[in-house]
Amino acid sequence: MTRADLLNNQDPNLLQQEWWVQRWLELLDSYRFKKRLERARIYAREGNVLSIEFEGGQVLAKVQGSEVEPYQVSLSLDPFTDEDWNYVMQTLSEKAVFSAQLLAGEMPNNIERVFTQNGLSIFPFQLSDVRSYCSCPDKANPCKHIGAIYYQLADRFSEDPFVIFQLRGRSKAQILEGLRELRCRQIEENGSKIEENQQKEAKKSNKKTKISEPSNELDLTAFWQYDQPLDPSLVVIVPPSDGQTVLDVLGRIPLAHEEAKIVKDHLQQVYQTVSQQAMIAALNVNSDH
Known part of the structure; x- marks a missing residue:
C-alpha cells in the first residue's frame, strides 16, 4: 500500500x-x-x-x-527572525543526537522543546x-x-523533515552549514582549552626536568602516524548524497517477492537505526577532540 x-x-x-x-x-x-x-x-x-x-x-x-x-x-x-534562528541553531548544535536524527531523515521527538523554550512553534x-x-x-x-x-x-x-524548517525561513543547506560551523567553532574552542592546559603542564614540567634536544634521526616506524587533531573544517559527517543504502547497492534479495519485501523492510529499519547510532557516535567523538 x-x-x-x-x-x-x-x-x-x-x-x-x-x-x-x-x-x-x-x-x-x-x-x-x-x-x-x-x-x-x-x-x-x-x-x-x-x-x-x-x-x-x-x-x-x-x-x-x-x-x-x-x-x-x-x-x-x-x-x-534571524535572532530566533540563531537561538535555535545554537541549541541544536549542542546536542549531537538532533543533528544525527535530522540527517537520517527523522524529526527528533523532543525537538519542539527547542522552539517552545524561545516562545516559538515549528508547527x-x-x-x-x-x-x-x-x-x-x-x-x-x-x-x-x-x-x-x-x-x-x-x-x-x-x-525530508527539513521541509517544515524551510517554511519557517531556513533551507536544509542553511541549517546543515550553520550546524557545521557552530560545531567546528565548539571543537576549536575545546581544542584551544586543551592546548592551553598542555602548555601549562609543559611549563611545570620544564621547571623540574631538562628538555632533551630533538633528534634529527627519522623514525620510520612512526612515519605514517599523525597524532594531531584533524582540522574540523575538513571533517563533515553527512549521509550519502545519492540516498542509497547498502541494500540498494546489493540489489534484489533472492527470495519470493513477498518474503523478499518482508526481509528488506526489516533490514532497512535495522540499517537506518545502525546508521543513526553510528552518526551520533561519530559526532560525539568529533566533539570530544
Missing part, C-alpha cells in the same frame, strides 16, 4: 505516518468541510498537482482543476496560521486545490 493510499484511508490501524506528518495533517482534520477534503485527497493521489516549488519559504504550486489552465496555488507560514496551531491562496473561483479557503497541496507537503515532510 502506498502512502497516498494511506492518506485516503481513515482506518487508524493503517494510518502509520510519522508523528511530524500527523501534526501537519491535524490542521486539515480540524476543517469541517470533510467532502472538500476528500476531493483534495483525490487530487493529491491522482496527479492533479502538476508542480510544487519553493521560493524562499513560500510554496508555489500548479494544480489542474476543471479548467484547461491549471490553478496557481501559494502557501506559506510566518518565518522566524502552526490552526489553519488560519497558514497563509494560502488559489486562483480558482472557489471562495472557501482551503479549497480542494490548496488541500491537495497540504497532502502533497505531508508526503514531502515524510521524506
Whole structure:
C-alpha cells in the first residue's frame, strides 16, 4: 500500500505516518468541510498537482482543476527572525543526537522543546496560521486545490523533515552549514582549552626536568602516524548524497517477492537505526577532540 493510499484511508490501524506528518495533517482534520477534503485527497493521489516549488519559504504550486489552465496555488507560514534562528541553531548544535536524527531523515521527538523554550512553534496551531491562496473561483479557503497541496507537503515532510524548517525561513543547506560551523567553532574552542592546559603542564614540567634536544634521526616506524587533531573544517559527517543504502547497492534479495519485501523492510529499519547510532557516535567523538 502506498502512502497516498494511506492518506485516503481513515482506518487508524493503517494510518502509520510519522508523528511530524500527523501534526501537519491535524490542521486539515480540524476543517469541517470533510467532502472538500476528500476531493483534495483525490487530487493529491491522482496527479492533479502538476508542480510544487519553493521560493524562499513560500510554496508555489500548479494544480489542474476543471479548467484547461491549471490553478496557481501559494502557501506559506510566518518565518522566524534571524535572532530566533540563531537561538535555535545554537541549541541544536549542542546536542549531537538532533543533528544525527535530522540527517537520517527523522524529526527528533523532543525537538519542539527547542522552539517552545524561545516562545516559538515549528508547527502552526490552526489553519488560519497558514497563509494560502488559489486562483480558482472557489471562495472557501482551503479549497480542494490548496488541500491537495497540504497532502502533497505531508508526503514531502515524510521524506525530508527539513521541509517544515524551510517554511519557517531556513533551507536544509542553511541549517546543515550553520550546524557545521557552530560545531567546528565548539571543537576549536575545546581544542584551544586543551592546548592551553598542555602548555601549562609543559611549563611545570620544564621547571623540574631538562628538555632533551630533538633528534634529527627519522623514525620510520612512526612515519605514517599523525597524532594531531584533524582540522574540523575538513571533517563533515553527512549521509550519502545519492540516498542509497547498502541494500540498494546489493540489489534484489533472492527470495519470493513477498518474503523478499518482508526481509528488506526489516533490514532497512535495522540499517537506518545502525546508521543513526553510528552518526551520533561519530559526532560525539568529533566533539570530544
